[in-house]
Amino acid sequence: MEIIDRYIYAVTQRLPQSQRADISQELKGLITDMLEERTDGKRTTDKDAEQVLLELGDPKQLAEQYRETKKYIIGPEFYDPFMTVMKITLYSVVIVMSFEFVIQIIINPASLLEQFVDYIVSFFTMIPMAIGWVIAVFVLLEYVQVNGQDLNIEKNWTPSDLPQLPDLKRQIKRSEPITAIIFFIIVMAMAVFSSNYFGVWRFETGEFATVVPFLNEDTYSGYMLFILLILNLAIVKEIVKLIKGKWTSKLLIFTVVIDIITVVVVLLMVTGPDFWNPAFMQELEQAGMITERSESYETVEKIWETATLWTLILMIVGLIWNIIAGWLKVRKMNK
Amino acid sequence: MSDIKQHLDKLTQELRRGTLTIGVLSQLSKPQYGYSLVTKLNGEGIHVEPGTLYPLLRRLEKQGLLESTWNTDEARPRKYYMLSKRGAEVFELLWQEWEEMVDSLNHLIGLEKGGDSDGNHR
Known part of the structure; x- marks a missing residue:
C-alpha cells in the first residue's frame, strides 16, 4: 500500500543514511504485523492502514525517537x-x-x-x-x-576543574567587546564601500569637492581581501572574549596569536608594492591644496614618505603594548 | 482534578520510561521480534507503544546489551533481538538494583505512614 511506503519514507528520510535501509525494513515488518492483528487475516483496506499509521503517530516524532542525540550547528x-x-x-x-x-x-x-x-x-x-x-x-x-x-570526556572530573569565580580584575566588561565588534563592522563596511573617501578632503566654498585618496585605487581590490581577513579575525577575537567573559591564559594566547597575525598581514600590505597612492603628492598639488617648493609642501612630502615607517612603528608598539598588558593580566591571575 | 491527573500522567510516564528497559531486557533471554514483544508487554500490563519500543531496542543493541539477527525463513523478514552476554549480566544486576529500590522505597513510605511491616516505629 502506497500510504505505508510514504509513511516509512517520511520517517527514514529524517534519519542518517546508514540506518535507513534497516529501519525501513523493520518498520515495514512492524506495520504489517499491526495490520494483521487488526484485520485478523482478512483483507486489509486503506482505512485499516490509516488507522495503524495514526497509532504509530507523527513520523517526525518517530524519527526523533530513533535519533539518539539532537544535532546542532x-x-x-x-x-x-x-x-x-x-x-x-x-x-x-x-x-x-x-x-x-x-x-x-x-x-x-x-x-x-x-x-x-x-x-x-x-x-x-x-x-x-x-x-x-x-x-x-x-x-x-x-x-x-x-x-x-x-x-576531555576521558578524563575524570575533579573539583579543581571547576571554573574560578568571576574576579573583577579578570572580568571582561561586556561593553568592551560589543563596542569593538561595532567598530570593526563599521570599519569593514567602509573598507568595502567607501575606501575612495579615505584621504584628504577638499571643500570648495563650503561644499565637498573632491578627495585625494591615500590608497592606490588600482591595487586596492587585491588588498581588500587581506583587510577583510584581519577585520574578520578581529571580530572573531572579540566574540570569543564576549563568550568567555573573563581573561584566562588560553584566551590571552589566543588574542596574542591573532594580534601577531594581524601585524604580519598589515606589514606585508604596507610594505608591498603600490599599496599607497603613488600620485598622492601630485594630486594634492593639482587639487590646489599645496604649492610645490613651498615649506608646507616639503613637510607634507616628508610625512607622506615616512607613512609606511610610521604605520610599522605604530603597529609594533601596539603589539608590544598588547603583549605587556596581557602579561600583566597573567601575573595578576597567578597571584 | 484534571490538574492532578496531568501531574500524575507526567510522573507515571517518567516512571515507565525508566522501568521499561528492565521489562524489555527481562523478556529477551530468548529471541523475539519487536511486535511480539509489544504484544507481550501490553498483555502483561506494561503499556508501551511500538514507536517507543523499536527505537529502544536499537539503542540497547548499539550499547551492546542486545544482539539482533534478521530471520528470513518466515513469510516476511523480521529482526529478532536477544540479550547479549553482557546484556544478560547487566540485566541480573539491574534486577537486583530494582528489588533493592522497591524494598527501600516501600520501607521509606511505610515509615512515613507511621509504622511498617518490619515493625519499626518512628
Missing part, C-alpha cells in the same frame, strides 16, 4: 551569545548603511533617488552577508567546542 550553550552578536551586527550594519547614505546625499544631493535605491538594495546584499558571517563564526566555535569536549 549552534547549540544551546552558544545560543545567547549568538543572538547578542547577531543583534549587534545587524544594528551596526544598518547604522553603517544609513550613515553611508546620508554622507552620499551630503556629497551629492542631486543623486538622491539613485542613492535611495542603492540604500534599499544594500539591505538585500549586506544583511544576508552579515548574517552569513555571524553564523559561520558560531558554527566554527560550536564545532571546536564539541570536538574539544570529546577529548
Whole structure:
C-alpha cells in the first residue's frame, strides 16, 4: 500500500543514511504485523492502514525517537551569545548603511533617488552577508567546542576543574567587546564601500569637492581581501572574549596569536608594492591644496614618505603594548 | 482534578520510561521480534507503544546489551533481538538494583505512614 511506503519514507528520510535501509525494513515488518492483528487475516483496506499509521503517530516524532542525540550547528550553550552578536551586527550594519547614505546625499544631493535605491538594495546584499558571517563564526566555535569536549570526556572530573569565580580584575566588561565588534563592522563596511573617501578632503566654498585618496585605487581590490581577513579575525577575537567573559591564559594566547597575525598581514600590505597612492603628492598639488617648493609642501612630502615607517612603528608598539598588558593580566591571575 | 491527573500522567510516564528497559531486557533471554514483544508487554500490563519500543531496542543493541539477527525463513523478514552476554549480566544486576529500590522505597513510605511491616516505629 502506497500510504505505508510514504509513511516509512517520511520517517527514514529524517534519519542518517546508514540506518535507513534497516529501519525501513523493520518498520515495514512492524506495520504489517499491526495490520494483521487488526484485520485478523482478512483483507486489509486503506482505512485499516490509516488507522495503524495514526497509532504509530507523527513520523517526525518517530524519527526523533530513533535519533539518539539532537544535532546542532549552534547549540544551546552558544545560543545567547549568538543572538547578542547577531543583534549587534545587524544594528551596526544598518547604522553603517544609513550613515553611508546620508554622507552620499551630503556629497551629492542631486543623486538622491539613485542613492535611495542603492540604500534599499544594500539591505538585500549586506544583511544576508552579515548574517552569513555571524553564523559561520558560531558554527566554527560550536564545532571546536564539541570536538574539544570529546577529548576531555576521558578524563575524570575533579573539583579543581571547576571554573574560578568571576574576579573583577579578570572580568571582561561586556561593553568592551560589543563596542569593538561595532567598530570593526563599521570599519569593514567602509573598507568595502567607501575606501575612495579615505584621504584628504577638499571643500570648495563650503561644499565637498573632491578627495585625494591615500590608497592606490588600482591595487586596492587585491588588498581588500587581506583587510577583510584581519577585520574578520578581529571580530572573531572579540566574540570569543564576549563568550568567555573573563581573561584566562588560553584566551590571552589566543588574542596574542591573532594580534601577531594581524601585524604580519598589515606589514606585508604596507610594505608591498603600490599599496599607497603613488600620485598622492601630485594630486594634492593639482587639487590646489599645496604649492610645490613651498615649506608646507616639503613637510607634507616628508610625512607622506615616512607613512609606511610610521604605520610599522605604530603597529609594533601596539603589539608590544598588547603583549605587556596581557602579561600583566597573567601575573595578576597567578597571584 | 484534571490538574492532578496531568501531574500524575507526567510522573507515571517518567516512571515507565525508566522501568521499561528492565521489562524489555527481562523478556529477551530468548529471541523475539519487536511486535511480539509489544504484544507481550501490553498483555502483561506494561503499556508501551511500538514507536517507543523499536527505537529502544536499537539503542540497547548499539550499547551492546542486545544482539539482533534478521530471520528470513518466515513469510516476511523480521529482526529478532536477544540479550547479549553482557546484556544478560547487566540485566541480573539491574534486577537486583530494582528489588533493592522497591524494598527501600516501600520501607521509606511505610515509615512515613507511621509504622511498617518490619515493625519499626518512628
